Amino acid sequence: xxxxxxxxxxxxxxxxxxxxxxxxxxxxxxxxxxxxxxxxxxxxxxxxxxxxxxxxxxxxxxxxxxxxxxxxxxxxxxxxxxxxxxxxxxxxxxxxxxxxxxxxxxxxxxxxxxxxxxxxxxxxxxxxxxxxxxxxxxxxxxxxxxxxxxxxxxxxxxxxxxxxxxxxxxxxxxxxxxxxxxxxxxxxxxxxxxxxxxxxxxxxxxxxxxxxxxxxxxxxxxxxxxxxxxxxxxxxxxxxxxxxxxxxxxxxxxxxxxxxxxxxxxxxxxxxxxxxxxxxxxxxxxxxxxxxxxxxxxxxxxxxxxxxxxxxxxxxxxxxxxxxxxxxxxxxxxxxxxxxxxxxxxxxxxxxxxxxxxxxxxxxxx
Amino acid sequence: xxxxxxxxxxxxxxxxxxxxxxxxxxxxxxxxxxxxxxxxxxxxxxxxxxxxxxxxxxxxxxxxxxxxxxxxxxxxxxxxxxxxxxxxxxxxxxxxxxxxxxxxxxxxxxxxxxxxxxxxxxxxxxxxxxxxxxxxxxxxxxxxxxxxxxxxxxxxxxxxxxxxxxxxxxxxxxxxxxxxxxxxxxxxxxxxxxxxxxxxxxxxxxxxxxxxxxxxxxxxxxxxxxxxxxxxxxxxxxxxxxxxxxxxxxxxxxxxxxx
Numbered sequence: 033x034x035x036x037x038x039x040x041x042x043x044x045x046x047x048x049x050x051x052x053x054x055x056x057x058x059x060x061x062x063x064x065x066x067x068x069x070x071x072x073x074x075x076x077x078x079x080x081x082x083x084x085x086x087x088x089x090x091x092x093x094x095x096x097x098x099x100x101x102x103x104x105x106x107x108x109x110x111x112x113x114x115x116x117x118x119x120x121x122x123x124x125x126x127x128x129x130x131x132x133x134x135x136x137x138x139x140x141x142x143x144x145x146x147x148x149x150x151x152x153x154x155x156x157x158x159x160x161x162x163x164x165x166x167x168x169x170x171x172x173x174x175x176x177x178x179x180x181x182x183x184x185x186x187x188x189x190x191x192x193x194x195x196x197x198x199x200x201x202x203x204x205x206x207x208x209x210x211x212x213x214x215x216x217x218x219x220x221x222x223x224x225x226x227x228x229x230x231x232x233x234x235x236x237x238x239x240x241x242x243x244x245x246x247x248x249x250x251x252x253x254x255x256x257x258x259x260x261x262x263x264x265x266x267x268x269x270x271x272x273x274x275x276x277x278x279x280x281x282x283x284x285x286x287x288x289x290x291x292x293x294x295x296x297x298x299x300x301x302x303x304x305x306x307x308x309x310x311x312x313x314x315x316x317x318x319x320x321x322x323x324x325x326x327x328x329x330x331x332x333x334x335x336x337x338x339x340x341x342x343x344x345x346x347x348x349x350x351x352x353x354x355x356x357x358x359x360x361x362x363x364x365x366x367x368x369x370x371x372x373x374x375x376x377x378x379x380x381x382x383x384x385x386x387x388x389x390x391x392x393x394x395x396x397x398x
Numbered sequence: 399x400x401x402x403x404x405x406x407x408x409x410x411x412x413x414x415x416x417x418x419x420x421x422x423x424x425x426x427x428x429x430x431x432x433x434x435x436x437x438x439x440x441x442x443x444x445x446x447x448x449x450x451x452x453x454x455x456x457x458x459x460x461x462x463x464x465x466x467x468x469x470x471x472x473x474x475x476x477x478x479x480x481x482x483x484x485x486x487x488x489x490x491x492x493x494x495x496x497x498x499x500x501x502x503x504x505x506x507x508x509x510x511x512x513x514x515x516x517x518x519x520x521x522x523x524x525x526x527x528x529x530x531x532x533x534x535x536x537x538x539x540x541x542x543x544x545x546x547x548x549x550x551x552x553x554x555x556x557x558x559x560x561x562x563x564x565x566x567x568x569x570x571x572x573x574x575x576x577x578x579x580x581x582x583x584x585x586x587x588x589x590x591x592x593x594x595x596x597x598x599x600x601x602x603x604x605x606x607x608x609x610x611x612x613x614x615x616x617x618x619x620x621x622x623x624x625x626x627x628x629x630x631x632x633x634x635x636x637x638x639x640x641x642x643x644x645x646x647x648x649x650x651x652x653x654x655x656x657x
Contacts, residue, residue: 294465295502299516299568300491309515313506393506393548 088367098357111361112368115352119368122188122343128180131171132191139164161202184262190372193345196269196334201327203270208277209316213307215282226278233275238333241268246340265337273330280322284315317391324384328377345369415474416441416572416603417462422471424457431457432468433627441571444604446614446635449624450650455607456576458624462605463487463494463574476571492520495565499577501557503549509536509560510545513567521568528567535563539593555586562593573597575606609654615639623647 060070091106094113102108112119121129142160145151172195174181187195214226233241245268246261288311296306316323338347349365352358415438424432431454439445447455460466461473464480464487473480475490503512513532517523523531536542539559541552549557558578565573575594579587591613598604598617608614614621614635621638623631623646631638631647639655642648 289500289502291498291500291502292504295496295498295504298463298465298491298494298496299564300488300520301516302488305519309519310504314504317506391506393550 099360107364107367108358108361109364111352111358111364114358115348115355118189118352119345119348120189121191122348123186124182124188124191125180125186128174128182131174131179135168135171138167184260187262188343189348190345192337192342193331193334196266196337196344197331199266200269200273200330200334203266204273204277204330205323207270207274209281209312211274211278212281212285215278216285230275230278233272234279238269238272238336239339241272242336242340244268261340262342265340265342269330269334269337272333273326276326276329277323280319280326281315283322284317284319285311287318288315317388320384320388320391324380328380331377331380332373345372414441415439416443416476417605418472418474419458419461420472420474422458422461422468422473424454424461424466424468424470431627432461435471435629437622437629437632439603439605442601442603443619444598444602444617445606445620445622446618447605447607447622447624448609448611448614448650449630453624454627455622455624459574459576459605459607462572463491463496465496488520492568493571494574495568495570495572496574497558497561497565497576497578499580501549501554501561501581503557503561503564505549508546508548509541509552512549512560513564516564516568532563532567535566536560538566538596539563540589553586554582555589558582558586558590559593562590562597566597570602572603572605575604575608577607577609579608579610611639611655623650625650 061067087106089106091104092109093102093104093106094109096102096108096110097114099108099111101110117126117129121132124132139160142156142164145156146153170176170179172182172187173184211226211230214222215230217223217226242265245264249264292310292314293306296310301309335344335346337344338350343351346369349369353362353365417439419435419437422432422435423430435458447459449455457466461468461480462475468480476493478486478490480487480490503509504515507515510529510532513535514523514525514528517528517531518525521528533542533545536545539562541556541559541563544552544556544560549560552560562573562578578594579590582590587610591610594604594606594613595617604617606613606618618635620632621635622629623638623642623644625646631642631644633643638647639651642651
């Protein structure tokens with residue numbers, strides 16, 4: 033006679049080991065030290081959060097034409113509202129700001145088009161990297177098709193910040209790659225040129241480079257031969273950032289096993305083919321965090337143009353703080369600046385993480 | 399003695415040499431890694447190179463497609479001298495496939511892309527044709543169903559077979575194998591050796607650095623034994639294994655065959 037073993041039905045797990053209660057017990061109150069830290073953190077939050085919310089939202093003033101209108105005791109956001117256009121566009125003529133908006137929309141649409149499968153990615157890249165900059169330049173500067181000329185000295189605000197950041201990033205990235213390859217090159221002249229360039233630029237503060245670009249270069253150039261200050265500053269920022277980029281990329285190149293170089297060589301690929309098709313795709317993927325780190329640093333460093341008399345986003349906010357109608361709105365200005373910078377930089381960081389996940393191909397290299 | 403053996407082997411074949419080493423010397427700094435290598439390999443010959451580690455066997459093989467530079471002497475591959483002329487080197491590399499110990503597949507490309515990369519960019523084969531050829535060779539090494547995976551998703555044996563197929567896609571005249579089974583688990587060695595035996599039977603010129611003596615006995619036309627940067631002995635397999643001429647060869651064989 034067979035005895036059949038019938039297990040009794042399982043009891044539900046105790047309430048203290050599943051669900052929210054268990055999570056709280058495990059993560060917040062698992063030991064006396066954790067209990068203390070949890071309670072302490074709650075106390076700090078209690079001290080900080082309500083006053084901030086009260087200041088930023090409950091007691092805030094959203095409308096008004098001067099500091100005098102802000103009587104509720106909270107943040108004076110009316111200041112941001114009044115100056116908003118200047119923070120965004122600098123002194124760009126109000127009637128012409130549609131040109132900047134149009135250029136931004138155009139860029140967003142073109143970049144968004146990468147998601148459309150039927151569009152040829154190569155042509156789209158060429159359009160973005162070659163055609164778009166020309167179109168955007170004439171939109172910003174004017175002088176063609178009856179567009180009013182707008183001097184670059186009027187360009188400012190977030191527009192200038194993004195312009196410096198984007199051009200600096202797009203131009204310094206390829207330059208950095210070339211410098212990194214040059215530094216690892218076996219050709220002595222190319223190698224020493226790259227080493228000297230990288231080490232010189234990295235040893236000098238960005239402020240010095242910006243001063244040189246805006247003050248010293250015009251002194252050295254002969255009378256009449258001069259070029260735009262914005263362009264000079266852009267070149268300075270690009271060269272500065274390229275030197276850092278080069279070292280990040282070099283780190284990636286060094287992490288690629290020798291076997292990858294040998295396999296590419298053994299197939300008969302030329303130097304540039306093996307770099308572009310085999311080595312760089314792997315090396316750049318490895319150093320995405322470092323690259324984005326440099327991009328974020330560059331984007332924030334662009335605020336230094338303030339000291340050579342260019343009013344970028346932060347510059348415009350600081351200038352507005354000196355308006356006698358709005359004295360005492362410094363905190364609101366900086367809070368707004370911090371928020372915008374945070375949104376942009378956090379976006380870059382999230383994008384880089386998504387990119388890393390997308391490029392992951394299963395396993396580590398062999 | 400070494401030279402007489404070689405001369406005999408050359409006479410026996412009596413065909414044109416496709417690879418010729420003339421008095422080749424190479425140093426790593428002060429270390430003399432290749433000493434007066436004189437050796438020639440004929441079209442369609444299967445050469446197995448063996449010897450203790452550090453004997454220079456990989457280095458010698460890698461000189462053939464100039465992954466290593468030699469400092470003295472000449473190496474002729476297919477009549478072309480391997481020197482600093484980049485055009486010559488690239489031209490020879492097109493015709494010389496290489497399989498490495500650690501496979502060296504490109505991890506960021508799929509198996510199919512690994513195979514079509516060189517045909518498309520070096521041979522300028524149209525993409526569609528290159529893919530057809532790649533699938534043909536993948537079928538021959540019996541992993542056509544993995545074509546769209548990445549190397550990291552395959553086992554070591556599968557990766558090495560992909561690496562062989564990748565070499566074959568360039569339709570090379572010579573295939574070099576640098577310890578192709580040394581990094582594999584024992585149960586995967588056979589699947590790779592099977593592919594290599596098949597290739598040997600088809601008449602491919604092969605230079606194979608390996609410790610697989612069974613493979614050497616079955617397919618090699620000549621076995622080359624190297625020690626301390628010199629070719630100590632080169633002979634037909636049955637002569638080499640049954641009647642080794644040199645003490646060092648005898649010692650090496652007794653060490654690797656009796657364990």
